[in-house]
Amino acid sequence: MRGVGLLACLVLLVVGADAGSFLSGSLRWRYLEGGETGPVLVRVETVTYWSRDFSPFVGSAPDGKLAVGDAVKLSAQNTVLLDYGDGETTFINGTVVDVHTTGVIPWVGVHSVHIKEYASRARAETLREVFEGDGDVRDAAGKTFVIDYTPWTLSLTGCCRYKDQSNDPGLKFMVQGTVNTAKADASPDPRTLPEVPLVSMSPMHTSFTVASPLPSQSPAAPVSGVVQWSWCPSVIWTAPSWGSGAYAPSIDSLTGVVTWPSAIDTTGTYHLCVHISANPRDAAQGVFTQSDFRVLVQPSDTIAPSLVLTPHGVPGAFSMLSPFWISAHIGFANSFEIGAVANSSDSSLAVVSGFRGTGSTLSFLQGNGTLTATLSVSPQLGYEGWMALCFSVEFQGLSNVSSMGCINMNVTQDAAPVISASAAQFQVSSLGFRLREGQQLEALINGFKPAEEDNVTVVLRSDIEGAQSFSPVSIGNNASSLFVYIPPRADSGRTNSVCFAARGGGGPPPRPG
Secondary structure, three states, rough: OOOOOOOOOOOOOOOOOOOOOOOEEEEEEEEEOOOOOOOEEEEEEEEEEEEEOOOOOOOOOOOOOOOOOOOEEOOEEEEEEEOOOOOOOOEEEEEEEEEOOOOOOOOEEEEEEEEEOOOOOOOOOEEEOOOOOOOOEEEOOOOOOEEEEEEEEEEEEEEEOOOOOOOOOOEEEEEEEEOOOOOOOOOOOOOOOOOEEEEEOOOHEEEEEOOOOOOOOOOOOOOOOOEEEOOOOOOOOOOOOOOEEEEEEEEEEOOOOEEEOOOOOOOEEEEEEEEEOOOOOOOOOOOOEEEEEEEEEEEEOOOOOOOOOOEEEEEEEEOOOOOEEEEOOOOOEEEEEEEEEOOOOOOOEEEEEEEEEEEEEEEEEEEEOOOEEEEEEOOOOOOOEEEEEEEEEEOOOOOOOOOOOEEEEEEEEEOOOOEEEEEHHHHHOOOEEEOOOOOOOEEEEEEEEOOOOEEEEEEOOOOOOOEEEEEEEEOEEEEEEEEOOOOOOHHHHOOOOOOOEEEEEOOOOOOOO
């Protein structure tokens, strides 16, 4: 009798495990529904950045690699895993939201959304008797207790880091966060570039802010201490240091400003892990999240382009305690400009951006060593509140990158007026004009809201020497006023700023421009 056999073939995919593919990762969550008792629903989101050249990542781009909008399952040297802390885990099936191909390391940003039901608002609640104050609970005997909470712990893990990093090369990564809906509606929302550029031994280029606003807070009235920063616990990473630890990065607990050592040469590539905790309801227990990202320290003689953010701020000017912000409306395209200036007219520039959320587009206009990029953001329902957007600019194909700059954005469901300015003879950008001493600028300042029944008022928010008049031209939902300005002789060669605001009837605070 002839034997019957079963032939099994194994397909082995061999990848470059020594190179590493992970650049950056972070977590954030928001409360959706549920009460004091019973299940609670939250939305957990991860944002991770990976080498675009990693061989398992196949997508719809002409070169066969990942493109914006592609779905991807994150399986690197180890499958990337999200652990909810209650015994349930899930793999990361995400969407590519950003592709960067103009730098030395091409990368992709992957965003994933997970709707999670927890059995309760925190992992555990215990009563502790107190003898002063109101407490949380009073029993029949008149004793007063406070509730101590043990939160749910989120963990995002995978492998592996780049081999070129000076700290933790080629190792696994982990970032964590905690969920306690009894004390917070959301975690802080960390936003940085996947690779933050610095310049060695340059005090002007060795600090940056880890922008991590709490969505429930308002950028119009920031409060110190609501969000606090520290380094992640040493059990999940190794902090960089030099000279037997005499030189090491520091982080300000109240502002999130990281200061890199500038007294010694630290040229190289590193990673940092930042722990961001929230105290949104006076006594939040265990509500935190973490962000892990790379730091590129360029040589001290690096000549990098300059980043310009409009309408507010330049690199280094951003602060979590700054009252400046840009208004955005759910479901409406909100646009603003990002500018760059190179050291020569033949330089080719590109914008590098961090996580911008879904539904955003970035367009470019270059010429004579300058770049103007327009970012259009259309926030989705459920993303109201305070967020940050971070950028830098680079010479295409080179490692020369500007400092990172960030802006605050306040997202509302109420339509925020859109402000613009026009004066064709002198206009160099949507809110920028160039004119000579003695020339008269007549700029039409326009405020627009989509709803035709709304009335928009455009107002002058700051004084400037040389201002001649500011008078209404039209009213309604598309209102405008004429601003007349003649630069004085003393201002020749200077750049001046004047601020306007547009307020809609019954709408949000004025949107500055």
